[in-house]
Amino acid sequence: MKLFKTYIPYLAVGAAAFVFAILSEWNDDAIAYSFYIPGSGEDESFTPIATLRDIWESQINHYSNSNGRFVAHFIVQIFCGLLSKPWFAVINAFAWMALVFCITRFSNNAKDFRTSSLAAILAILLFFTLPFTPPFQINYVWTACALLIWLRCFFSQKKETSVGLVLLMIFSFLTGEMHEGFSIPAGGALLYCLAMRRGRFTCKEWCLSLSFAAGALTSIFAPGNFLRISLHRAAEGSLLNTFEQLPALIWFPAVFLIIFLFHNSKGHLKEFLSQPLMRFLIVMAATSLVFNLFLKNFGRGIIPYDLCFAVLSVCCVAGKRTDTGLLTAGTAVAIAVMAFQAFNIHMQNLKTRTIFREYDRSESGTIYLKDNLFLFNRTETAQRRNTYTNRLRQKNPSKPFLVIYPEVMKDMDCLKDTNAVIKVGDQSWVCIRSASCPRDFVVEKTILPSAISRKMQPRVLDFSSGSDIFLDSTSNYSSVLYVNVRPYIKADVIIE
Numbered sequence: 001m002k003l004f005k006t007y008i009p010y011l012a013v014g015a016a017a018f019v020f021a022i023l024s025e026w027n028d029d030a031i032a033y034s035f036y037i038p039g040s041g042e043d044e045s046f047t048p049i050a051t052l053r054d055i056w057e058s059q060i061n062h063y064s065n066s067n068g069r070f071v072a073h074f075i076v077q078i079f080c081g082l083l084s085k086p087w088f089a090v091i092n093a094f095a096w097m098a099l100v101f102c103i104t105r106f107s108n109n110a111k112d113f114r115t116s117s118l119a120a121i122l123a124i125l126l127f128f129t130l131p132f133t134p135p136f137q138i139n140y141v142w143t144a145c146a147l148l149i150w151l152r153c154f155f156s157q158k159k160e161t162s163v164g165l166v167l168l169m170i171f172s173f174l175t176g177e178m179h180e181g182f183s184i185p186a187g188g189a190l191l192y193c194l195a196m197r198r199g200r201f202t203c204k205e206w207c208l209s210l211s212f213a214a215g216a217l218t219s220i221f222a223p224g225n226f227l228r229i230s231l232h233r234a235a236e237g238s239l240l241n242t243f244e245q246l247p248a249l250i251w252f253p254a255v256f257l258i259i260f261l262f263h264n265s266k267g268h269l270k271e272f273l274s275q276p277l278m279r280f281l282i283v284m285a286a287t288s289l290v291f292n293l294f295l296k297n298f299g300r301g302i303i304p305y306d307l308c309f310a311v312l313s314v315c316c317v318a319g320k321r322t323d324t325g326l327l328t329a330g331t332a333v334a335i336a337v338m339a340f341q342a343f344n345i346h347m348q349n350l351k352t353r354t355i356f357r358e359y360d361r362s363e364s365g366t367i368y369l370k371d372n373l374f375l376f377n378r379t380e381t382a383q384r385r386n387t388y389t390n391r392l393r394q395k396n397p398s399k400p401f402l403v404i405y406p407e408v409m410k411d412m413d414c415l416k417d418t419n420a421v422i423k424v425g426d427q428s429w430v431c432i433r434s435a436s437c438p439r440d441f442v443v444e445k446t447i448l449p450s451a452i453s454r455k456m457q458p459r460v461l462d463f464s465s466g467s468d469i470f471l472d473s474t475s476n477y478s479s480v481l482y483v484n485v486r487p488y489i490k491a492d493v494i495i496e
Contacts, residue, residue, distance in 0.1 A: 006111045009120040010097045016338065018093035021132040022085060024345050025352040028137035028380060031387035037061045046390035049081025068222025072139050072178045079134040088134055095142050099123055102148035106311050107318040112323035115314065119226040121330040122310040126303065128337050143178045144307055150175045154208050155277055158387040167203065169211040182304045183216035188281045188287030199333045238492060252309035260316045264321045270318060281308040349375050355388055371424050374406040382469055382481050403472045404476030405431065407411025417476040421493050427484040432477050433463050438494045443482060449490040
């Protein structure tokens with residue numbers, strides 16, 4: 001009974017990951033990666049993946065066009081193009097169990113129920129908000145698991161045979177190549193270790209670090225990465241947007257400090273962080289922070305940063321009894337995160353199924369969704385409709401491009417040569433601009449309207465097809481979707 005209790009956290013996380021994956025409708029990138037990726041125009045491809053050779057050629061093209069994650073996306077395309085959702089759900093469940101096991105192993109007590117429970121809670125807080133589809137799970141959960149295994153190998157004192165060392169070098173290369181967001185911070189920590197040891201690595205450490213670096217550089221210097229960076233810079237967010245993301249950098253360091261202080265005295269913090277592995281994790285977190293500050297866009301980019309603090313949190317309870325109160329509070333928060341994700345999956349499933357159903361029936365390609373579905377995942381509404389279009393073009397190559405509008409506009413005679421602003425939700429508008437007599441649509445913003453009521457710089461909406469708010473254009477009109485997501489700002493759209 002005691003042995004079974006030890007594995008409850010692993011089984012619970014694996015079961016939850018399986019259920020969430022099997023219930024998630026594949027959309028967006030999961031659809032896109034089911035198609036062969038050509039040398040150009042990959043967003044317009046609707047040729048299905050049929051063989052491993054198709055995937056190999058696709059990833060060579062993807063390496064040049066989009067990003068360098070050849071290894072990760074090769075695996076993604078195996079599931080999206082060749083295998084079914086049940087296969088992915090099962091294997092992803094094992095990946096989640098392996099992730100929790102890897103985190104727990106850093107405490108050197110993988111069979112302790114409380115420690116594995118803490119690791120499971122931290123894994124849920126860190127990764128459970130990701131969509132449970134192959135592109136997201138493999139790029140982040142699986143890569144994190146591979147990196148933690150690599151770290152265990154690197155810091156292990158176990159001597160390897162020649163064959164074992166060669167296998168570890170191959171694994172190191174593949175791990176380093178999987179995701180630049182993980183390999184760059186780990187590479188920074190490796191350089192720190194090398195400097196602190198004055199260039200003295202063991203033969204095994206040299207082999208693993210150089211192989212990892214080779215994989216990382218292969219990923220980092222992919223031509224597609226530079227293309228993505230140029231596009232990112234062109235659409236770079238404001239200083240306000242960067243400032244708003246700063247609180248995201250606090251949560252996991254705060255969790256680490258709370259867990260540490262519950263299990264250690266304050267004076268032991270310096271001693272704890274002086275250990276080689278702990279220093280590696282701190283430098284890795286710092287490198288990830290600098291990298292994301294350079295990009296000025298955190299989001300999923302800070303997952304490696306948070307992962308370091310999650311591992312540090314488990315390490316600091318090594319040999320100690322994890323506090324019951326902390327576990328109880330952490331479990332409650334983890335359940336809340338899972339409930340929130342269950343709601344998101346329900347909404348996305350509803351939207352995905354509705355889009356497929358209505359789009360299949362539509363002869364013009366224009367469909368109407370209930371306003372709440374129209375606004376849910378608005379990036380998909382405005383920017384990622386090509387995946388649905390390409391899926392339908394598999395059976396009907398002449399299918400018009402998908403255009404989504406809110407249901408409130410279904411019976412309105414507004415999609416003509418006119419200028420109009422249609423409110424579709426709180427602080428959300430669809431703007432229609434006439435082709436023959438175009439007007440400027442200006443967003444007027446007031447910061448803290450109930451307090452200081454300070455006017456901000458007006459914004460003229462961009463109706464070009466490259467705009468991230470673009471919906472559609474015809475010979476008579478162009479349309480965009482504008483949503484103000486900042487609760488402390490009140491916005492109005494006016495026609496000038």
